[in-house]
Amino acid sequence: MIKHQVNILPNEVKVDGKALKVKSCGSTMLTDLYREYVGDYPKFFKMDTLSKVGFIASELLLNAEGDRNFEPREDRAVIFFNRNASLQADTHYQSTIQNPENFFPSPAAFVYTLPNIVTGEIAIRNKYFGETSFMVIDDFDEKIIRKNLENAFQDPVTKSIIGGWVDCSDEEHFEADIFLMEND
Amino acid sequence: MIVCVSHNIISPLGSTSAENYAAVKSGKSALRKYDGLWGLPEPFVASLIDRKSYEDDRYTIDERIVIDSVSKALEGTDIDIKSEKVLFIISTTKGNVFLLDENEHGYPKERVRLGMMARQITKHFGNSNEPIVVSNACISGVCAQIEAMRYLESGDYDYVIVSGVDVQSAFIVSGFQSFKALSPDECKPFDANRCGLNLGDAAATIIYTRKDEVDENEWVACRGAIRNDANHISGPSRVGEGSYRALRAVLGDNKASELAFINAHGTATPYNDEMESIAIERVGLSSVPVNSLKGYYGHTMGAAGVLETILSMQAVDDHNILATRGFDTLGVTHHLEVSNQNRSTEKRAFIKLLSGFGGCNAALLMAKGGLQ
Numbered sequence: 001m002i003k004h005q006v007n008i009l010p011n012e013v014k015v016d017g018k019a020l021k022v023k024s025c026g027s028t029m030l031t032d033l034y035r036e037y038v039g040d041y042p043k044f045f046k047m048d049t050l051s052k053v054g055f056i057a058s059e060l061l062l063n064a065e066g067d068r069n070f071e072p073r074e075d076r077a078v079i080f081f082n083r084n085a086s087l088q089a090d091t092h093y094q095s096t097i098q099n100p101e102n103f104f105p106s107p108a109a110f111v112y113t114l115p116n117i118v119t120g121e122i123a124i125r126n127k128y129f130g131e132t133s134f135m136v137i138d139d140f141d142e143k144i145i146r147k148n149l150e151n152a153f154q155d156p157v158t159k160s161i162i163g164g165w166v167d168c169s170d171e172e173h174f175e176a177d178i179f180l181m182e183n184d
Numbered sequence: 185m186i187v188c189v190s191h192n193i194i195s196p197l198g199s200t201s202a203e204n205y206a207a208v209k210s211g212k213s214a215l216r217k218y219d220g221l222w223g224l225p226e227p228f229v230a231s232l233i234d235r236k237s238y239e240d241d242r243y244t245i246d247e248r249i250v251i252d253s254v255s256k257a258l259e260g261t262d263i264d265i266k267s268e269k270v271l272f273i274i275s276t277t278k279g280n281v282f283l284l285d286e287n288e289h290g291y292p293k294e295r296v297r298l299g300m301m302a303r304q305i306t307k308h309f310g311n312s313n314e315p316i317v318v319s320n321a322c323i324s325g326v327c328a329q330i331e332a333m334r335y336l337e338s339g340d341y342d343y344v345i346v347s348g349v350d351v352q353s354a355f356i357v358s359g360f361q362s363f364k365a366l367s368p369d370e371c372k373p374f375d376a377n378r379c380g381l382n383l384g385d386a387a388a389t390i391i392y393t394r395k396d397e398v399d400e401n402e403w404v405a406c407r408g409a410i411r412n413d414a415n416h417i418s419g420p421s422r423v424g425e426g427s428y429r430a431l432r433a434v435l436g437d438n439k440a441s442e443l444a445f446i447n448a449h450g451t452a453t454p455y456n457d458e459m460e461s462i463a464i465e466r467v468g469l470s471s472v473p474v475n476s477l478k479g480y481y482g483h484t485m486g487a488a489g490v491l492e493t494i495l496s497m498q499a500v501d502d503h504n505i506l507a508t509r510g511f512d513t514l515g516v517t518h519h520l521e522v523s524n525q526n527r528s529t530e531k532r533a534f535i536k537l538l539s540g541f542g543g544c545n546a547a548l549l550m551a552k553g554g555l556q
Binding site: 072074078083084085087090091093094097098100103105106107110111113114115116117119120121123124126127128129130131132133134135136137138139141144147148150151152154155157 | 223225277278279281284285286296297298299300302303314315316317318319320321327331333334335337338340354355358359360361362363364409410411412413414415416417418425426429433540541542543544
């Protein structure tokens with residue numbers, strides 16, 4: 001059963017179908033959302049775009065759920081899908097090694113070249129010791145995603161899932177369609 | 185029950201599971217030192233496939249070795265690979281990432297997308313289901329098997345083809361070098377002098393199906409679990425939290441005495457191996473033999489969980505606990521039963537353990553003939 005849902009596009013944000021007022025768009029909008037709805041988690045500024053989008057979407061989702069006590073828990077999973085994996089971070093990292101005369105690979109850039117880092121960021125923020133997973137399909141397909149998340153409840157510890165679609169092709173182009181799902 | 189029907193490994197040590205097992209059992213390693221390869225300024229030690237023998241105008245090397253691995257795994261089975269009841273799950277961390285290099289012109293750039301890479305593979309076999317790509321850092325190969333178990337349990341598919349692959353490139357090697365995670369020599373899992381990992385190329389495939397009854401020689405994927413450390417995106421938990429919880433979940437009511445061994449991640453980085461020793465002790469499995477296969481293949485990333493599960497099944501079939509190549513003196517703070525010699529066993533189950541960036545950890549309990 002879907003309890004809450006968050007949708008983010010570069011110029012539009014919806015929580016449970018209701019539009020939030022946004023004055024900016026793209027990467028600036030993500031920063032504005034952070035300042036207005038989060039504010040106390042400066043690690044946000046180190047994240048790649050995929051992690052920022054997933055993090056902001058999860059914060060809005062959990063604010064909608066309410067009663068945020070940050071108590072450690074194992075019964076909530078974080079499972080995302082997308083199309084471009086970590087393409088924005090990959091392209092950025094590639095630019096640091098493309099030119100042999102200007103070769104400066106950075107560990108801070110490299111760590112984000114894995115799409116599942118966003119699930120780890122959300123687990124760290126909320127002290128979720130449960131399942132975290134990231135999968136890629138070449139086109140958004142609600143049926144595939146729903147079926148997969150329902151399957152995840154086969155783990156007897158998992159009682160709820162933050163799941164859905166979090167995609168990003170570059171710093172200004174991204175999309176989140178995530179929800180909080182409980183086992184019924 | 186979820187049963188292994190067939191498997192294959194393609195690596196520098198061979199292109200069948202049997203060749204790979206024989207090579208590892210005899211102590212062979214494909215780790216070599218490379219200096220100046222791909223224009224990288226620093227030398228590195230890795231286990232690399234001979235790229236020339238897999239050259240193909242249509243398929244990248246990742247795609248080619250997965251196609252070969254799946255084809256070989258299908259030999260001798262009567263699976264209708266084109267059937268809508270067959271699902272492909274591909275496990276990879278970086279896939280065709282080399283295509284991002286501006287000097288690469290051999291293949292369409294869109295194949296850098298993991299889903300597009302996976303579609304080349306399913307198209308080759310004439311299977312029209314959308315392939316699922318699991319990209320969960322270094323634990324992907326076990327996660328892909330757990331996904332396969334779930335899809336089969338749900339009854340939607342009769343067979344799931346799990347294929348793990350990664351092929352090394354300047355992108356990956358320079359990244360691990362920037363992390364100072366690579367050993368300048370052959371890696372030394374769990375050893376006092378370990379100082380980092382080696383990377384490796386491989387593709388490995390397991391085909392799973394669901395059966396109500398199994399015979400005593402069939403391998404059953406009994407339980408899998410994925411848990412997060414909720415601690416740090418690039419370093420493991422100091423108390424092995426996620427690995428401990430994953431191990432606890434797959435062990436269930438089963439006893440340490442039922443396990444032939446734990447095939448650990450054992451990358452030979454100081455932090456990973458130490459963390460695993462803590463997690464294994466916390467869950468009460470310190471008496472169980474532990475091994476790592478990284479000294480033969482390096483860390484094969486998306487392939488590792490599949491490749492190491494296959495070799496572990498073959499080892500139990502052979503009543504053998506494979507030696508941890510590169511290990512000499514225990515260098516973790518919690519006791520582990522590690523050896524650099526092959527040891528014999530009569531037990532019929534093992535746990536495959538992995539952990540990765542993003543704080544993720546995964547464990548899988550496999551038992552020959554199912555759990556007693």
